Amino acid sequence: MSGMKQPLGGGSRVTISDVAAELGLTKGTVSRALNDYPDIAEATRLRARRTAERMGYRPLGSAQAIRTGRCRAIGLVLETDEHDAHRPFLDRFLSGLSDTAAAQGWTLTVATAPVGAARETYQRLIDERKADGFVLPRTRLDDPRVEMLRSAGVPFVLFGQHSTPEGCAWFDVDSAEAMRSAAHLLVDRGHERIAYVGGNSDYAYNGQREGGLRAGLAERGIDLPAEYVKDGAWNRALGEAATARLLDLPTPPTAIVYALDRAALGAWRPAEARGRRVGIDLAVIGYDGDPEGAFAEPPLASWSVDWGKAGNELCDMLIRRIRGEAVEDLRAMMPATFLDRGSASVVLNPTSA
Amino acid sequence: MSGMKQPLGGGSRVTISDVAAELGLTKGTVSRALNDYPDIAEATRLRARRTAERMGYRPLGSAQAIRTGRCRAIGLVLETDEHDAHRPFLDRFLSGLSDTAAAQGWTLTVATAPVGAARETYQRLIDERKADGFVLPRTRLDDPRVEMLRSAGVPFVLFGQHSTPEGCAWFDVDSAEAMRSAAHLLVDRGHERIAYVGGNSDYAYNGQREGGLRAGLAERGIDLPAEYVKDGAWNRALGEAATARLLDLPTPPTAIVYALDRAALGAWRPAEARGRRVGIDLAVIGYDGDPEGAFAEPPLASWSVDWGKAGNELCDMLIRRIRGEAVEDLRAMMPATFLDRGSASVVLNPTSA
């Protein structure tokens, strides 16, 4: 009897006592059975599990939280203000986090805060036990959140890297390797004058991407001179300015690699204004896989990051961290995928140098 | 003594018993004092409130939830798959929801689900009491979520309108009024041949925008013939196709109004391919205020929606709904703001007709 599942919202839920009564056991025993305690007979465990399933029993998160101290929720605090940020991928990222969380019976608590005042938001979430740990998106090299959470003993996982990663679990996309490949690819297509336009140097990715490009060029015997490096271009307007300065050099580059698609999309206008054509006599490679790049003419070559998978991994790592795994075992890199589109298909013959 | 605030995560939290001990009262009394029960002396109430504040007491959400049945969290289930959707504005929307929630001591629980299988996700969130109610983003005219939650007696607020709004609280942007204004504006600039490219007719906005445009034109004595109406253009590629068909008509329009910026951005290519120039001899107006529109050449005129404010309002309405206010009092419209940019500044002289 009472075998029906609950009709979504309706009155009385199925509690653990109901299950216990149905089984003729006490709720303590049922609890231990469902939580795989070793002092429960295998037969009883199975019987309890099946009956709970049949009755549609779902433990009340808040009730277990009060005793266990865990609410089985991961926290994500998004910093506002930086309206240049993760916007186009946020939904994928959230899906990745949420799906992996759901698969393990966890949920996702999201909050937002102005860039400076994130501390109070974390504090509140922790005090009220709305989250057992946090994913820190867009970690900066010098990020106050890290010290804050580290000293508080709250579990967290970084997305991106920090200047002092001791005691931190982190996940990152290997953009250095991506840039290294980009360098090889351009050189193999005949380029020798290759420039780099960086993004915000508060973030580790900036140095990684420049370093990766430089390393890849060096492996092919090509130098990256200082005048070929522009920095701080983290939106289209700044990308246009940086591109203009590069193209106005006495010996302008034949290829430009950008740390960000948003900046790379700023290549078209200054190029056209100077009689250069992207994809014909100016190679452009971006990074991020921004969907907008597909609509450029020619389409923007870029490195696409699987934000959903990143969310999956980060969530998984965070839950493992919360369960006590050592941070040293919780560090991983994910490769980016090259989108070899028109803007990069400029092949120079050896004599054009 | 013990006047220090808790250092974020550290060991023992301040519980209500601690506060009670400090005051020489019982925890029941303190609880009633903090929750404004009428049988507590005003002096006691104040004393309790101040001591709690001083000691940094923050009630444990899970603990109150178990007795009150409220976890003070609003739920948001994002449907994946529809990758054409709210992407660029999601962060603003989340900020709006989260900020208003936080201001009232609530939090935001986010989950994702494939379009069809949202039911289980809602079910789980309700069963585990991870949310007291839901904001339904992107409500479709015939939306199974509505019937599901309505029959289950779970509080919710629609963003967008539903075919049968009885018993629903809803919030919407007045896009009909926006389109009406767009019609007036175009007619006042000399246009008489004005076309409309709609989006996904599963949503109420589609009919509202077409209806608004039609009404605005009618008020100026202008008809919207059937061949000037294309539908189902909810991304750039589809926008390009619809534009091409309109421009290939024997008597092509001089202005096109799009239900969505994403489609409107598809006007440029087919126009240029036919010797027409947006902003010169073809007026284009979109809707959404997509940031990408600012980078078009000329920039795309559009209607911008304040997603942050929408989030604020929706959260506020939902909390009031959860607290028991009648749905009839929880319905509101918000105007959109016109971004009068280059693509709409086509002024025709009367003789050109």
Place this chain on the structure above:
DNA sequence: GGGGTTGCCGAAACCGGTTTCGGAACGCAG
């Protein structure tokens, strides 16, 4: 056959709050 394990479960405390109930202290009219 007695004593010590071992396996398995019941009983009850506990977590941190909320809510009900009852009664002490006080004021006031008769």
Place this chain on the structure above:
DNA sequence: CTGCGTTCCGAAACCGGTTTCGGCAACCCC
């Protein structure tokens, strides 16, 4: 002084789980 109604707080139950502790029964070994 008595009787009655308020005001205000203490005591304890309660919410739905988890966890500790103790004990009964069966088994094992000598």
